[in-house]
Amino acid sequence: MSLEKTNSTSVKEDTKQDIDTASTVEGVDFGGESKLPPPPTLTEEEERKLWRKVDLRLMPILSLMYLLSFLDRGNAKLQGLLTQLNLTGNQYNIALVSLVLKKLRPSRWLPGITLVWGIIMTLMGLVKTYPQLVGTRVCLGVAEAGLFPGVVYYLSIWYPRHQLQLRIGLFFGAASLAGAFSGLLAFGISFMSGTRGLLGWSWIFILEGCATVAVGFLAFFVLVDFPDTASFLTLEERAFIIHKKSEEYDNSSVGEEEHFEPRHFWAAVTDWQLYLHILVYMSVIAPLYGITLFLPTIIKNFGHTAAISQLLTVPPYIFATILLFTFAYYSDKIKMRSPFIGLALVMMMIGFSINISEASSGAKYFGTFFVVAGAYASFPGVVAWLGNNLAGQYKRGIGMAFHIGVGNFSGAIAANIYREQDSPRFIIGHGVELMFVGIGFIAVPTVVLLYTRINKQRDAAQKEALERGEKNKYTNQQLREMGDRAPDFRYTL
Numbered sequence: 182m183s184l185e186k187t188n189s190t191s192v193k194e195d196t197k198q199d200i201d202t203a204s205t206v207e208g209v210d211f212g213g214e215s216k217l218p219p220p221p222t223l224t225e226e227e228e229r230k231l232w233r234k235v236d237l238r239l240m241p242i243l244s245l246m247y248l249l250s251f252l253d254r255g256n257a258k259l260q261g262l263l264t265q266l267n268l269t270g271n272q273y274n275i276a277l278v279s280l281v282l283k284k285l286r287p288s289r290w291l292p293g294i295t296l297v298w299g300i301i302m303t304l305m306g307l308v309k310t311y312p313q314l315v316g317t318r319v320c321l322g323v324a325e326a327g328l329f330p331g332v333v334y335y336l337s338i339w340y341p342r343h344q345l346q347l348r349i350g351l352f353f354g355a356a357s358l359a360g361a362f363s364g365l366l367a368f369g370i371s372f373m374s375g376t377r378g379l380l381g382w383s384w385i386f387i388l389e390g391c392a393t394v395a396v397g398f399l400a401f402f403v404l405v406d407f408p409d410t411a412s413f414l415t416l417e418e419r420a421f422i423i424h425k426k427s428e429e430y431d432n433s434s435v436g437e438e439e440h441f442e443p444r445h446f447w448a449a450v451t452d453w454q455l456y457l458h459i460l461v462y463m464s465v466i467a468p469l470y471g472i473t474l475f476l477p478t479i480i481k482n483f484g485h486t487a488a489i490s491q492l493l494t495v496p497p498y499i500f501a502t503i504l505l506f507t508f509a510y511y512s513d514k515i516k517m518r519s520p521f522i523g524l525a526l527v528m529m530m531i532g533f534s535i536n537i538s539e540a541s542s543g544a545k546y547f548g549t550f551f552v553v554a555g556a557y558a559s560f561p562g563v564v565a566w567l568g569n570n571l572a573g574q575y576k577r578g579i580g581m582a583f584h585i586g587v588g589n590f591s592g593a594i595a596a597n598i599y600r601e602q603d604s605p606r607f608i609i610g611h612g613v614e615l616m617f618v619g620i621g622f623i624a625v626p627t628v629v630l631l632y633t634r635i636n637k638q639r640d641a642a643q644k645e646a647l648e649r650g651e652k653n654k655y656t657n658q659q660l661r662e663m664g665d666r667a668p669d670f671r672y673t674l
Contacts, residue, residue: 217419238405239336243291245396290327291335292404295397301320347506347509354505366385408423454672459587462585466563468533472553474599480494501557505561527555639669
């Protein structure tokens with residue numbers, strides 16, 4: 182296996198032959214390929230049409246589900262939730278902390294948890310006391326927590342690694358759109374306050390909960406499981422997608438393993454890159470959760486009414502959505518993640534620095550654009566970056582779940598740092614967020630330097646082997662088992 186351009190064509194042909202041989206001799210079956218016909222050869226336009234077909238089937242329903250999971254966050258607080266339930270200090274914050282990760286059959290699990298959290302959200306509109314709020318919020322968190330890691334892992338099975346961030350961006354972009362829509366919806370629903378004896382916050386939960394139930398029910402009929410069983414694709418289309426994933430993970434003979442073994446778990450949790458990526462994740466998710474949960478409150482402390490504060494949350498999220506898609510498109514195009522994450526960290530540093538200062542309310546509102554856009558635009562890249570560099574679907578699935586699960590503790594911290602007694606400047610809240618951004622400024626360059634060093638070492642080793650005329654000393658099965666530790670695997674920067 183050579184990296185030299187002059188030998189790339191023959192190497193790829195040899196690799197494919199090795200894979201085909203391994204499938205029959207060694208019993209390797211990536212994604213059910215043995216049940217399908219040989220993959221067809223597609224032109225660039227035909228391939229684009231195929232991915233568009235997959236996108237249209239998967240992305241709208243996934244994005245809508247995630248949008249609804251974000252709609253309820255933050256805005257109900259301004260519509261009487263605090264005063265009616267007598268919530269003080271950190272009680273509201275504690276009710277937001279929920280972390281559970283689960284993974285089952287996508288076409289049943291993802292719609293199922295959507296249906297459950299829709300029902301719970303509807304019931305949240307009827308709570309009367311703080312303990313009831315905490316109980317329902319914990320249940321809601323348990324239901325919601327399985328969605329994001331499940332969908333990211335699901336997308337990583339469908340798409341080649343350098344098409345992944347745009348799809349995560351399309352999916353996660355629903356969250357930034359939710360930030361805009363939730364402000365508009367909360368503003369409109371606030372006029373229902375007093376209807377049937379319920380305040381505006383109750384109607385926010387009830388109406389958005391009912392909408393979530395409807396979408397969850399629809400998802401049962403729309404979502405499919407994996408490429409080899411996708412009935413909306415022809416057998417040839419299924420074979421092409423599976424082959425593309427096997428062949429392009431990525432320009433490497435690594436491929437993917439289909440059979441789970443305990444070693445996949447240990448390979449994930451003992452991998453150095455996982456722990457550095459957790460720090461990168463924390464540096465983004467803490468600002469993201471902090472600004473998502475408390476942007477309406479922060480803006481309200483600029484001196485606006487609750488209704489105007491809801492409306493003023495919309496423009497930052499619209500800007501964030503545009504930047505998110507821009508980052509995702511160009512990141513996939515140049516096949517690099519770190520430059521965009523670094524730029525987003527700079528934006529968040531500027532935004533939080535403005536807000537922690539004694540600047541005018543107008544300047545601070547301007548700063549919120551930098552915070553919201555930086556946090557949301559960088560997040561798909563942070564998740565895709567680790568997903569690109571963990572090879573083997575089981576190692577990747579375990580690693581990404583661990584990455585998100587542990588990293589979300591910074592989101593839990595962010596849910597408790599914006600205290601009412603710190604208004605209007607929220608020095609502690611903004612200061613802690615700047616600390617997390619600082620962690621990112623250390624972790625991101627460290628990951629890039631280590632990846633660059635390892636890639637160069639592998640380049641040099643394979644060049645020497647080629648010059649000596651040595652053939653690959655590993656079987657295809659061994660390369661699959663080695664995953665991202667294989668000599669011809671290159672880390673994405």
